[in-house]
Amino acid sequence: MNLALYHPQKGYYSGGNVGIGSEGDFFTASSLGSDFGELLAEQLAQIWEILGRPNTFTLVEMGAGQGQCAGDIIRHLQTHYLELCEVAEYIIIEQSPALIERQKAHLQQWLEAVINLQWKTWSEIEAESIVGCCFSNELIDAFPVxxxxxxxxxxxxxxxxxxxxxxxxxxxxxxxxxxxxxxxxxxxxxxxxxxxxxxxxxxNLATLKWFETIANKLKQGYLLTIDYGYPAHRYYNPRRDRGTLQCYYQHRRHNNPYVNIGQQDITAHVDFTALERQGEQYGLNNIGSTQQAIFLMALGLGNRLAELSGGELNIQQTLKRRDALHQLIDPNGLGGFNVLVQSKGLNESQLQQELKGLAFPA
Structure with a gap:
């Protein structure tokens, strides 16, 4: 799985074959429009406030796809939270050289912007240096298992x-x-x-090293993980006797990883119980978890749906936008994804401040 996805020349991700969106192999929340990134930016802005508006606020996006989410986050922050942007550094951690090139092309307009945008490896980030938030969307499901x-x-x-x-x-x-x-x-x-x-x-043992690395680099702040999966008792249900490994090729799902080598995505669902326990093992506190639909509604997606009745868009535009928003909260699709929030180094006052995205009852 590691070779098929990450071989420098032939891997699905590293070799540049990854396709996201209607013309690719699978959808992500960011490929449906700017709403996901903009709502996530609202959560990041609140995190800055909770941390006491630090003079250096670091955002680390791990696995940034084609850069769509990063662009949406940065644009929203610069439009609505310019003070934050002036002290923020936005770091992208990306394993695939091909994806880095796509990200830089997509984010070209932001390279000279107010926010400090950089690509780094974990080894280039000092221990105990991050005050802010590390976050990922559909990353851990592609870790080799x-x-x-x-x-x-x-x-x-x-x-x-x-x-x-x-x-x-x-x-x-x-x-x-x-x-x-x-x-x-x-x-x-x-x-x-x-x-x-x-x-x-x-x-998935690869998450052990992942948590160790993040806990080592994070001084104070949050780890936000969005992905599809189950708690352990559901993941390892006796009736799920073939596991969850699956492949995506041109929007078709199947379970044979031995075909289309380097041309298809290979994934496995995430065991969120393991993420909680492994995080604790490396000093991360569990703040809370919810479903993506509830998370995004708490951050304002419901208001965006309500605004569609204002008549500013024509019927075709309204239907298209409504469909994209509903896909983000569809409980049988993206809306059913899990959102896990963990923290490190927060004081009692900070721990008592509820994140907006976790404010709705699950």
């Missing part, structure tokens, strides 16, 4: 092999004891009688 299987009462791992110049799978001992430790951490016993023989699922 291990696949494990319950086989004759034991937990085994599924490996990729090659036979007759074709990919095949083989089952063997676990590659690391961290796989067993993972299930202990989230209190799931796959070896119990509730789980059928050959129950197969995924484990």
């Amino acid at each position: 291990h696949q494990v299987i319950k086989k004759d009462g034991e937990l085994k791992e599924i490996y990729v092999a090659i036979s007759d110049e074709k990919f095949t799978e083989t089952i063997d001992e676990l590659s690391t004891p961290k796989l067993k430790e993972y299930f202990e951490q989230i209190a799931i016993d796959i070896l119990s009688s509730a789980y059928p023989n050959e129950y197969r699922t995924e484990v």
Whole structure:
């Protein structure tokens, strides 16, 4: 999965084959218009206020796609929160050189703007230097995962092999004891009688390093994670015996990662219980979680829907805009995504201030 997505020349993301939007392989919230980024900017502006309007306010977007969300956030902040922009630095952490080039092209107009826009690697950011917010949207689902299987009462791992110049799978001992430790951490016993023989699922160990890195760089502020997934008891439901690994190719979903190598997206749902527990392990506090629909409504999406009745747009424009807004809150689609907020270094007064996006009851 790591090679298929991130090989420098042939990987889906690193090689420049990623397609987002109507002409690509999948939609993201940002590809539906500027609303997602603008509403997220409202939350970021409140975070600046909660942190006491620091003289340097750092925003770190991890995995910025084609730069659409970043552009929408920056434009909204410069229009409505110029004071914030004058002290803000907007850092994009991106693994794919091809995507960095797309992002720079899309964000060209902002490179000389009031806000300080930069691309960095984690190694270029000093420890305990970030006062602000690190955030991601549909990033963790593309982290490479291990696949494990319950086989004759034991937990085994599924490996990729090659036979007759074709990919095949083989089952063997676990590659690391961290796989067993993972299930202990989230209190799931796959070896119990509730789980059928050959129950197969995924484990995302890459988030451990991710949390360690963020906790090391973040001095004071928030980590905001938006992605699709479940709490552990739903993710590892005994009836979900084939796991959640899936592929996207030209807006068609299937479950065969051994075709269209480097030409399709490969993802797995996110275990949000693991994100909470792993974050705690590295010193992050769980502030709260909700669904994207509720998060965006709390930040003002409902008002935007209400404004459509004002007659400023023609019927076709109104219908198109209403459809885009409804897709952001569709509980069976983007609206059903989870939003997890964690923090580090907040004092008691700051912890008592509720984030706007979490203000609606879940």
